[in-house]
Amino acid sequence: MRTAEVVVIGGGCVGTSTAYHLAAAGCTDVVLLEADALGSGSTGKAAGGIRLQHADALNSLLVRRSLAEFLRFEELTGVPIGFKQVGYLFLLSSAADLDAFRRAVGVQQSLGIPSELVDVAAVREFVPQLATDDLVGATFCPSEGYATPEAVVQGYATAARRLGVRVETGRAVTAVRAEDGRITGVDTDGGPIAAPTVVCAAGVHSAGLARGIGMELPVRGEARAIHYTGRDGGVPGSAPLTVDFASGFYFHREGPGMVFGGRQRELEDLGEPAVRRLPVLAGLPIESSWWGYYDMSPDSNAMIGSGPVDGFHYATGFSGHGFQQSPAVGEHLAQRVLGLPVSLDLSPFTAGRFRAGAVRPEKFVI
Numbered sequence: 001m002r003t004a005e006v007v008v009i010g011g012g013c014v015g016t017s018t019a020y021h022l023a024a025a026g027c028t029d030v031v032l033l034e035a036d037a038l039g040s041g042s043t044g045k046a047a048g049g050i051r052l053q054h055a056d057a058l059n060s061l062l063v064r065r066s067l068a069e070f071l072r073f074e075e076l077t078g079v080p081i082g083f084k085q086v087g088y089l090f091l092l093s094s095a096a097d098l099d100a101f102r103r104a105v106g107v108q109q110s111l112g113i114p115s116e117l118v119d120v121a122a123v124r125e126f127v128p129q130l131a132t133d134d135l136v137g138a139t140f141c142p143s144e145g146y147a148t149p150e151a152v153v154q155g156y157a158t159a160a161r162r163l164g165v166r167v168e169t170g171r172a173v174t175a176v177r178a179e180d181g182r183i184t185g186v187d188t189d190g191g192p193i194a195a196p197t198v199v200c201a202a203g204v205h206s207a208g209l210a211r212g213i214g215m216e217l218p219v220r221g222e223a224r225a226i227h228y229t230g231r232d233g234g235v236p237g238s239a240p241l242t243v244d245f246a247s248g249f250y251f252h253r254e255g256p257g258m259v260f261g262g263r264q265r266e267l268e269d270l271g272e273p274a275v276r277r278l279p280v281l282a283g284l285p286i287e288s289s290w291w292g293y294y295d296m297s298p299d300s301n302a303m304i305g306s307g308p309v310d311g312f313h314y315a316t317g318f319s320g321h322g323f324q325q326s327p328a329v330g331e332h333l334a335q336r337v338l339g340l341p342v343s344l345d346l347s348p349f350t351a352g353r354f355r356a357g358a359v360r361p362e363k364f365v366i
Contacts, residue, residue: 007198008031009198009200012044013153014333017326017327017330018330019160021333022337025334038157042293043322049366053104053144056361058360062344069331082147085143085145086146087140087141089126091138092135093246094246101117118138120137127235127240175187175212176312181310198313203293203316203322204295213308217316219296219317223292226260233258233278233281248262250366295319295322301317
């Protein structure tokens with residue numbers, strides 16, 4: 001039977017980050033298993049946003065730590081990720097939203113994050129093509145932006161392989177095994193692998209794998225779509241990743257055109273709020289569209305932790321924030337596996353919070 005010290009399930013940004021951070025910390029007897037191709041799940045369908053502006057301060061701290069790694073990603077892995085640090089611009093059209101974002105900006109600034117409230121005149125300077133008649137304000141943070149998720153996955157995987165990690169694609173995990181309260185390994189469609197430690201970073205598939213060892217991970221898939229226009233409609237290349245918070249419509253420049261999406265799964269449902277906020281969009285042909293799953297948790301915050309058996313670690317339910325948090329989460333999981341001091345206390349994000357009635361809703365979900 002094949003053996004490993006650690007098996008990581010899932011070849012997206014969180015799984016590959018975990019494998020890399022394990023190896024970088026000296027644990028190289030690691031097997032990373034991906035049922036399809038690397039990044040073929042939620043990561044490969046993501047818009048690539050990296051933002052520090054969250055309602056939950058722990059999310060802001062996770063991204064702040066991740067941002068430091070994104071900024072030196074090519075130095076660490078040898079792979080460029082096309083990080084455009086143009087900022088995020090949140091458009092606010094209600095007094096209630098403005099008040100919520102004002103409070104959040106105060107918390108963010110206390111953490112050293114340079115987010116700020118800006119007026120509608122500033123919004124028009126950022127993106128002159130926006131309709132702003134109903135806006136009551138906005139927030140902006142220049143440290144934020146967007147990168148290429150597939151490049152991040154390939155970078156982590158390449159660096160992990162270089163350090164000795166075995167990365168296996170087209171290898172599905174069919175079950176996680178445990179005996180006498182301890183992990184013993186996994187079953188795959190290519191045979192079993194014995195291991196005392198398993199890290200489950202399988203997105204929406206995590207629930208079924210955890211159930212096999214008696215754990216409930218309440219994660220569900222929520223379909224989201226993204227669209228690409230091959231022309232920019234005059235929107236400047238320096239435009240921030242812009243979010244109309246009330247409707248969820250967002251867009252950013254991408255090459256010669258723009259990427260846009262929202263909370264609505266179907267384009268016909270997104271079209272009205274999108275064109276209302278960015279009228280030039282009505283005249284731009286859509287060249288491609290794709291969709292993927294947000295792995296949602298009941299409170300729209302990640303589930304990160306260990307148990308219920310020794311040697312089982314999990315990270316799922318990121319609710320659209322997995323890509324931007326993946327460097328810090330991978331580091332955290334590696335630290336937990338190896339018994340090292342953790343850089344961030346993520347105990348509030350354990351899945352047990354739902355049984356304990358300690359939910360902590362993240363309200364700034366796009």
